[in-house]
Amino acid sequence: MSHEPSGRVVKIEIDGRVVEARTGEFLLAVARRAGIDIPAICQHEAVDPAGNCRMCLVEITKASWDGWSRLVTACLYPTEQDLIVKTHSAPVIEARTVLCDLWLARCPDSAYVQKLAAEFGIEKTSYQPAAVPTDQCILCGLCIRVCEKLGPAAIYTVNRGGRKKVAGPFEGPPPDCIGCAACAEVCPTSCITVAERDGTRTIWDKEFQLLACTTCGRTLVTIEEARYFGRKGGLGESYYQLCDRCKRLQTAQQATKVAGLPLTVGGLGEASGRPFRSPGSLTTSR
Amino acid sequence: MSATAAAPAIPEPDLAPVDAILAGYPQTETSLVQVLQDVNRTFNYLPCHALEKVAASLGVPLARVFSVATFYKAFSIKPRGKVIIRICTGTACHIRGAPLLVDEFVRHLGIRAGETTPDMGFTLETVNCVGACAMAPVVIAGPRHHGGLSPADVPDVIQGKSDDD
Known part of the structure; x- marks a missing residue:
């Protein structure tokens, strides 16, 4: 996170509980640390908060504000002294309900949006549903931020207003895409399609060859992805030749072969020469 | 509206002016809108290859350049008349x-x-x-x-x- 809270420790009140935080720390982070639930859709620990989805709206006030209060996005609002935060007050619930209502109008076929809306008691949107439901994207922009964070920055929003959508340059297959599918991994509505067939992966209308593990043949990453992260992380071309399972096995075998050395965590690390975490670890859960 | 659909009839113009425009600005992301304005003024639209040139020169991802180019009404990615x-x-x-x-x-x-x-x-x-x-x-x-x-x-x-x- 680029946002480093450097302020002094203050006490704020969240839903009636007194919580300690540093000034400048974002409210969502403070609340989560205290175990207080605030829904947030476009929030991901890998990227800085952006305040796009508006789901984390909370009501803030202060004793000195004379009854006045306002709604702010918790993910982007910096903590300050004497703040009183309500995460589930009537105005907050109303704002979130309207959001869900609007998303349901935009993406009536999205199972994610349907479920979310149902949580706020909406079965059917009160707005005019999209005449032609385009896709199931709620334009939260998380895919864009994750892609930018990983490096390729292959996709962005194009157009504006009602025609805004996430796409590659010229609305075609993005030339900078490496097929890592991190965008699809983090997409809350799962609207980015990834198809894997016969050793290829297709995403954003672009086809990638998958790299097969030289030992077990499992395919985890695309050739472009291996090349990109190999270069970015200084790992070399050979790093992705083995899949994570085979690499662990190989390292363990090497470690036990080293005569007289006890099998320690430090020994394992040395034997592999590299940490196991790949720079593309966002996607290795697949 | 896709740029590729509009492209076939119109040959890509000579992009030499783009280099001259780029030379007049600091090669940073903050120059992006000004450069695009000048390019748009020169050609009356933003040619695909001009966007690629601008992206490479300013070190801005091409996808982001296209995003900016399609965001503002003042820019057109479709060729326009004289x-x-x-x-x-x-x-x-x-x-x-x-x-x-x-x-x-x-x-x-x-x-x-x-x-x-x-x-x-x-x-x-x-x-x-x-x-x-x-x-x-x-x-x-x-x-x-x-x-x-x-x-x-x-x-x-x-x-x-x-x-x-």
């Missing part, structure tokens, strides 16, 4: 007959608003307000503002601009 005719359809102009002017331009040029003549001579656009309501109805043809127009003046506006070029 003379862009903007008919104001704001409230004052609307009341004073802008819809009649639109019809007349459509009839004379044989294109609808948002389109470009096949010879790349004219692009017809409607805009919401140009801030010259006292002159209503207003038409901006190329660099020149025309106020108080009636449909009978339309051929002159078109002709006048043709002569200038």
Whole structure:
């Protein structure tokens, strides 16, 4: 996170509980640390908060504000002294309900949006549903931020207003895409399609060859992805030749072969020469 | 609207001016909008390869350059004619007959608003307000503002601009 809270420790009140935080720390982070639930859709620990989805709206006030209060996005609002935060007050619930209502109008076929809306008691949107439901994207922009964070920055929003959508340059297959599918991994509505067939992966209308593990043949990453992260992380071309399972096995075998050395965590690390975490670890859960 | 759909008929222009434009600005992301404005002014639109050049030169991802290029109304990624005719359809102009002017331009040029003549001579656009309501109805043809127009003046506006070029 680029946002480093450097302020002094203050006490704020969240839903009636007194919580300690540093000034400048974002409210969502403070609340989560205290175990207080605030829904947030476009929030991901890998990227800085952006305040796009508006789901984390909370009501803030202060004793000195004379009854006045306002709604702010918790993910982007910096903590300050004497703040009183309500995460589930009537105005907050109303704002979130309207959001869900609007998303349901935009993406009536999205199972994610349907479920979310149902949580706020909406079965059917009160707005005019999209005449032609385009896709199931709620334009939260998380895919864009994750892609930018990983490096390729292959996709962005194009157009504006009602025609805004996430796409590659010229609305075609993005030339900078490496097929890592991190965008699809983090997409809350799962609207980015990834198809894997016969050793290829297709995403954003672009086809990638998958790299097969030289030992077990499992395919985890695309050739472009291996090349990109190999270069970015200084790992070399050979790093992705083995899949994570085979690499662990190989390292363990090497470690036990080293005569007289006890099998320690430090020994394992040395034997592999590299940490196991790949720079593309966002996607290795697949 | 995809840029590739509009591309075939129009050959990519000579991009030499793009280098000259880029040379005039610091090679950072903050120059992006100014560079695109200059490119858009030079070609009347943003050619695909010009965007690629700008992205590479300023070190901005191409996807982001395209995002900016499609965000602002002032930019066009579709080729436009030598003379862009903007008919104001704001409230004052609307009341004073802008819809009649639109019809007349459509009839004379044989294109609808948002389109470009096949010879790349004219692009017809409607805009919401140009801030010259006292002159209503207003038409901006190329660099020149025309106020108080009636449909009978339309051929002159078109002709006048043709002569200038």
